[in-house]
Amino acid sequence: MTHHSAPQDIVIDARNVGVTFKVDGGSVEAVRNVSFQLHRGQTIALVGESGSGKSVTARAVMRLLSKRARVSPQTVITYGGKNMATLSDRDMRRLRGNRLTMIFQEPMSSLNPVYTIGRQIAEILRIHQKMTRAQALARAVELLRKVQIPDPEARVRQYPHQLSGGQRQRVMIAMALANNPDVLIADEPTTALDVTVQAEILNLIKALKAETGMAVVLITHDLTVVRQFADHVYVMQHGEVREEGPTEQVFTNPQNPYTRRLLSSEPKGRANPAEVTDEIVMQGRGVRVTYTLRKGGAFRGTYYDLQAVDGLSLTLHRGETLGLVGESGSGKTTFGQALMRLNTLTAGEVDFLGTRIDGFDRKAMKPLRKQMQIVFQDPFASLNPRMSVRQIIEEGLIVNGIGSSGSDRLARVSQALRDAGLPDTILNRFPHEFSGGQRQRLAIARAIALEPEFILLDEPTSALDLSVQAQIIELLRKLQRDRGLSYLFISHDLKVVRALCHRVIVMQHGRIVEQGPVDRVLEDPQTDYTRRLVKAAFDIAT
Structure with missing residues (x-):
């Protein structure tokens, strides 16, 4: 449906939406001059990276902004012949949850x-x-x-x-649909979900839209989702619309340089051809991790064992990236941590650099710790907020007795920062002063400062925007090339796995369902489960 359709089809006509937030010592313009039209039965997408103003725009429509926000007097949001920006709270409450509904990223909080x-x-x-x-x-x-x-x-x-x-998330959709609304606003409705579930939820919204004729505003940073589900797309950056048009047109022929950059930053390419040696860095044989859980009442409770990791084996060679893939609850993180001796094995053996370590206690593990490092999903949680950049990276050097003097250590810290693509002028700054992508680089700098042989990467890009994700992937490839690093890469994002891993192991319910070279597994999956994962990651619509 183009913009030339009959005006009576327009459900919401938003013009010059502007929102400023009061902050200490002034105000920030979060959204300025955003206009969009939503037609009956249409899906439009507001796309952009975090901080682009897409969620603020939606909340302005629903009048769900905080006390600190001020909507500019030029804003006109027409629905049912009235300007919602100036409706009384009471009238607005009648519409919200009834004619206009919204679902959010984390259903638990709503x-x-x-x-x-x-x-x-x-x-x-x-x-x-x-x-x-x-x-x-x-x-x-x-x-x-x-x-x-x-x-x-x-x-x-x-x-x-x-x-x-x-x-x-389905319950949230049921609640949103309860009163047959005209408009459903979905704010990143699938970010927190596994890919197969994500596909189900989006297809569900699509089917319900077809059935009820409601209009949908989809807010997301996932371009695959936009391409499959939106009729019309608005690309936002820094609070402004950079480009808009029918989805296919924007994807095949983007006009704005920002849109082009966004489209080209979808994780692409393949891992460096591995300079894999025969040398085995890490090997697990029959690794089992069992948790004992309780179920039932306070007095008659029964105990049962959950096999989080059920007799798994793997071999990682020097210079190789091995992907561990699976949905949440598949046991991939538990397995990774067991290999690094961060949790207790119930059975099995683990060798690291030729030494058997499954029986080692903390003290015995200590000399090996500098050779194995971890980068987590959320860098902020793993960086001490009270320590400066220099302290964060130097701490590991001091603990492990690396560096002949203070000045030698400082040189190593600066080098690690430069290698991680950060300026070495940030030594005295603190984690909260950096963006998510920069914090992830800090976490990587901290890991490589110890010159490890092996790094476990646990979903290191899942919390990042696409363009930042592309940079981190490039950085990890470069470090591997320069230092002959071996990575164990845990993820549920198959696009990133394809771009970074040489081999992949697919896990489900604590077992390995399939493994092999990345290209073979992703292009010719042998099991239904892998097929489902691949389909969900690379072409959601089917």
Whole structure:
């Protein structure tokens, strides 16, 4: 549907949306001059990296901004012939959750943990429609069935924590659809979910849209998702729309340099051809990690064993990147940590650089620690906020007795920063002063300062924007080339795995379901499970 369609089709017409936030000593313009049109039955996407203003724009439409935010007087958001920017709070409340609904990234924070799912859906129905409690509960079951939650009669009596992430997201959609809204705004609705679940949720929204004729505003930074699900796209950067148009046109012929950069930063390419030697850096044989869990009541509880990692083996050669792939709960992180002796093995053997280490205690592990390093998913959680950059990187050198003097150590710290693509003038700054991508570089600098043989990378790019992700992948490739590093790379993002790994191991429920060279596994998967993962990662629509 183009913009030339009949004006009565327009559900929301937003013009010159502007939002400023009061901050200490002034104000920040988060969004300026953003205009968009949403037609009935259409999906538009607001795309951009974090901080581009896409979520703020949506919250301005829904009037869900914080007290510190001020919407500019030029803003006109027309819905049903009225300007929502100037509606009274009372009138706005009538629309919100009824005609206009929104779902968020983390469903747990929008569901109330103390009420059952059924009661929460029923409450929305009863606020906006004249219904008895019994009617509302019956409708809640119907809605859960509609969003394809199995056994909905049982689910209405459950609490949010008893559902998986994907099911909670479905409940949020059921709540959003409760009153047959005209508009659904979905703010990064699948970021926290596994790829296969993500595909299911997006296809669900698409099917419901086709059935009910509602219009959808999709907010995301994932370009694969936009291409498959949006009719029209608005690319945002620094609070402004850089480019807009029909999705296919923007993807095949982007006009704006920023859009071009965004499209070219999808993880591409392959790992460096490995200069793999026969030398084995790490080997695991029959590694098993069992957790004992309890289920049942306080007095009659039974204990049962959960095999988080069920007798796995792997071999990593020098100079190689081995990917460990699987959805959340597949045991990939537990396996990685077991190999590094960060949790206790129930059975199995682990060799590191020719030494058997599965029986080593902390003291015995200490001399080996400098040769094995970890970079985590969220660099902020692993960097001490009270330490300066210099202290963070130097700490490992001091603990491991590396460096002949203070000045020698300082030289090593500066070199590690430069190698990680950071200026060595930041020695006295603190973690909170840096962006997510820069913090991830700091974590990498801290790891390589110790000149390790091996680095475990646990989802190191999943929290980053695409263009930053591309830079980190490039950096990891370069470091591997220059230093002959061996990586064990844990991820659920197959695009990144394809760009970085030589071999890949696919895990599900604590077992290895498939392994082999990256190209073979991703292009010709042998198992249904891998096929599903590949399909979800590379072409969501099917």
